[in-house]
Amino acid sequence: MTNPDISIMVCTYNRAGMLRDALRSLYDLQTAGEFTYEVLVVDNNSSDDTPAAIAAAATESTSTLRCVRETKPGVAAARNRGVREARGEWIAFFDDDQIADPNWLLELRRGASEHNSRVVGGAVHLLLPENCTRDLHPFCRMLLGESRWSETPQPYDDHINPGAGNLLVEKSVFAEVGVFNEALRRGEDTDLYRRTRAAGMAAWYLPKAIIHHMTPDLRLEDAYLHKLSRSMGEGVNDYEWNDRGPLVATAIWLAKAARAVGLYWPKLQWACVTGNHEAAVGLRCQLVLSAGHFWQGWARLRQRLSGPRTKVPTTAVASRPLA
Template sequence: MTKPDISIVICTHKRPDMLKDALSSLIRQETDGEFTYEVLVVFSSCPIEQELIDELQQQTDAPLRAVMQTRPGQVAARNLGLDEAHGEWIANFDDDQIAEPYWLKELWKTAVEHQCECVGGALQLHFPDGCDRELTPKMQRMLGATVPWDTVRPYTDQQGPGSGNQMLHRRVFEKLGKYDESFTLRGYDTDMYRRIRMAGFKSWFNPRALGYHVTPSSRLEDQYFKETSLHNGWSFSRRDQLERGSLKTLLIAAARAAQSALLIWPGLLVSRISGGSSDNIDRPIQLWRNEGYIRCTLHALSPKMFPQRRFFDRYEFRPEVRMAKLAKASVVTEPVTTQA
């Protein structure tokens, strides 16, 4: 079989309902005869997922393949997808997203017209019925929404594509290597974009390459924002260590500590005393990010002095802990019935 132009790589772990919706949108992508594509699913030995993939293979002419994940962690799954993909281009997608039929076509068009090796699209949030929480722009970005640009334009140093809606040419990985698995959960795509910018590859954004990020009610709770913020702070620290070095990262951590103590905490206290909206948690988000940054900077500086095992395990910084927790949460129990 002739190799496809594009491999859509989607990684999943025991979310068959979400996976079905995502794959149903991917196997019906429009090509207008301009390119060919395949869909590659990296899954974690879940029989339901395998059955779903087998079922969908009978419903589409688009090549749909599956490969079982061999090592824990989302980033390891991404890298396995790179190894197994057949296309010259790798289009990353997430199992909790739904693509418009023209999504891939718009990514392809942008790559061809602008001769770039990296292209990304837009993601809008799809909320459950009855969602009434007011979300600030910062909270929306944490849930996966992309920057609100409405024109095709190049990315900047500060704004780049996320791994959920992104297409990269193989030349990128041949020159830069795979995703850095030391990021474990978040920040690996930001790190890759940092390397892409440093290497001089061109990157463009197309708002018409549109997908929808399914946002369950559990992600609208404060605890989700807290865990995500801590992970973001951790990834920011890892990125700065790689780009700026240990000393500058330590100075930044000290500045973040001062910011938390002198600016954010007093502002948060005044807001609560004055009866500010409890839905707006932008200040706590910044506090949690700073905490994650400081903790992980100290841990990198001296793991023996700052082991923080309980903190890392609690917030799933180790991929094996996250995989075990996800597996436990995915177990379905039979309802208990009583006889009259």
């Protein structure tokens, strides 16, 4: 086949089981004859049976499926390798723990054309275990990766940004704004979006371009949710210091600490008294996020007061955590 119109990039690391289902959902996507696509898997040096899963998928798929191996650790490095290897004029980013709706890619490509946009993203719905009857708190759903911002297409803005699990980008964009920042442990997709926005590129959210995020029981446990919450709090604080400066960041830091003590803590106590379990879980996560934000801000402030002798590592750019 000649070079495809779109390269679907799937970066993966030690998730062979989930990867099999993710790739199966990409075998026969709807195109309405409007474009061609390939699936490019970037194996980020997995140590499980990921290579065997990819090889099996390559024999099963009706579309072109190929693999490259990136030994440098980190999702940003894997994505950058995929950008270099992609043969399509457009790159669709897709994660190894997702299931694509059959019309997912068609909706992204049509939306890009309709809105004359070089960057578009879609909706992320949670795929909960079959036996799950929980009515998850909205904050927990956000932590687990859900993004259902609107029922109609709308441009992204400073507060709502696309994630790299459901994103279509014209490949030429990377030549203009640069590739993913490999110095960031997470939030590299938000960092890229901010650079495209600064370059005057309007990005659009398309609610009908749907992927389903696999959410096994392990990810519903409190310990997992708290880990995501703390990491996100640290990342938000880093963004505030790096992007808004020490004075504004310190003011925000104090305000958010006061909100945690004056709002989240009393609401948590009330949820516990009234037996509202899911509200209590969500509020505890908000408090854990606030704690991560507070202690990262405290470390930043100490660094500021003590001079350059103490270095505080940047954990992330503020973003939805990868669940």
